[in-house]
Amino acid sequence: MRTEKRLHQLIGVAAALLILLAAGCKDKIHEGNTSQETRPIVKANTAVAEIVKQPEIYEASGTIQPRTAAVLSAKVMGEIKKILVREGDVVKAGDLLIKIEDSQIAAQLRQAEAALAEANQAAQAAQAGFEAAQASMSLAQKTFDRYESLLKNDSVSLQEYDEVKGKHEQATGALAQAKSMRDASHNKIEQVKAALEAARTTYQDTSITAPYDATVTGKMVNLGDMAAPGVPLLKLEDTGSYEVYMVLPESYIRYVSVGDKLSVVVPSLQSASFDAIIKTINPAADPTIRSFQLKAGLPDVPQIRAGMFARVMIPVGETEIILIPDTALVHHGQLTGAYIVDAEKITHFRLVRTGRVFDTQVEVLSGINKGDVYITHVDEKTVDGAQVEEI
Template sequence: MGTVKAKTDTRVEAQVTGRVLKVLVRPGDTVKAGDDLVVLDSRASQARLERSRQAESSASSMVSQSRDVLAAAKAAFAKAESTYKRMSTLHDQKVVTAEEVEKAESAYLQAKAGLGQAEQGVAAAQARAREAGKVVQEAEIGLGYTTIKAQESGEVAKRLAEPGDLAFPGKELLSLQTGGSLQLEAMVRESLISQVRLGDSLSVIVSALDGTEPLVGTVDEIEPLADPVTRSFLVQVRLPVVPGLYPGMFGRLMVPLGEEEIILVPESAVVRVGQLETVMVKTEAGWQSVYVRTGEVHDQRVEILSGLSGGETVGLAVGGGQ
């Protein structure tokens, strides 16, 4: 015994917390990848994005200002360095005093320190700008999460949210059946599992599909670990596309135990009078009526459980005669 299930059952959840504004689908709707499914209240996410963009703009202004400071520091350093070198040369020539050289050296060292501070200021401003950019990116992603889209094409199986509900990560809002086909999941007891192999074509009977022949499914997966309570293995059988077949239906997986020879005669060869069943058999002496006991019907032929041994010639009822 087993249950018809979708090959893939996808839980649709929110990735951010928010109030549900719209649920755009209902059970039975077919959706394509990228279609909008649920819309959440985006006002908080929009405000967060605006604040982060303002912070990014402020950080960009600080980078621009720090670069201006760096340019001025470079100019001051270049001037102080040139002056210091010139004063050193003049001191060697006994043109200026040592005190003047020391003054030029002090200005040079101060300009060098100022240049280092300006370079550090630019690096810090750039780091803040990069961080602000990441915050903007996160806010944009968060805003995008307020519209929940279908990741794969499929059919809506369950709707678990309505407008006004609070959505948050971990809470299922919708259930989608994806994968394109259905399968039967059946528990096969350990005494039969040796008869089932991957790729086997097995018959599946779904009682809800009245008047149809058994379905032919393909064994896609066999779990190699038995349930310790039931001593059975989970077998998944891919089913063909059949109108009226839906997930949740009850089904039976037919596992062949072996082969046997049986006697079959056309249904029209069996004459029933009350509970008695007879078949006309041709013998050397002519046609004789033989009592038989019948079994299952196989494609307009009935199984003879007793009364015939096989190989006899039987008569068919045609138009009320033989």
């Protein structure tokens, strides 16, 4: 009996609460069948829901990389004597970054320079000898020509003619030898110059310099380490000049071309958006993922860093959707809705499911159909079951 009495009491309390709740909500939400005399009046603008064509966007995941990057490696073997930069340092083209031990290479360079000086002296001597041989040859030729003419007139003896002829032949041989020595000295100079140039290049290779204005992003060696040809020393990036790398499924590749403009969003920069221009499209797809690699150039933005994640918006055709202004939406906790206006200008609250946001416009996935009339700007006076007066 006590249990039964207790149950009746609980039922009574519940009924009382329901009555109070209904009374409290009466002034807030008006049923659609409320009589015309008791309906509140709402002044508002309305619009007709229409289907619009909107670009279909494929969101690709991208990685930001420097447009120009280089790994500087050693070309000579030697101990690293100086490291003049640290990671993060900004350098100019031609700045000295690392110095490798050069004493032995410097000695070889001095030897090559001395060899060139010696070769130049030898060439000068050979040239002087050649010029002297030319003078002797000229005199011998004139004497020989004169004696040859005198011999025809029997003005000189045959013995005298033979002596002059012999001197002419000696001068001819001496000139040929002098010319050969001169040519050899010139060839020697070219050989020594080549050796000197090689020595200079090797000496220059002991100084690692920046090939362009850049930022040091990696240091792979320490002071005292042994450098060797091919061993990486530093990594440089041309900061301020970046590109975004992404892949696009083969089904969408027909929608893009070199020179197209894309929108790039970088979440780590508070979702900042930048315009990017497609620079290259790999002509061959990756057969493992059936996608093409694209590369798009970014504007010079100081905050951008290599390795950042980016979302790339790629237009891939058009789609038909319903868009309404965000001011037409009402949010109640996890629920979103809008006020539909019927033919009698009565408001009806309807739950809607939204999709993408385009500036101040919101995509409606369900809840509003083409031709529905809705209130474009909802305020605190807008309620269900109200009579709408157009502003």
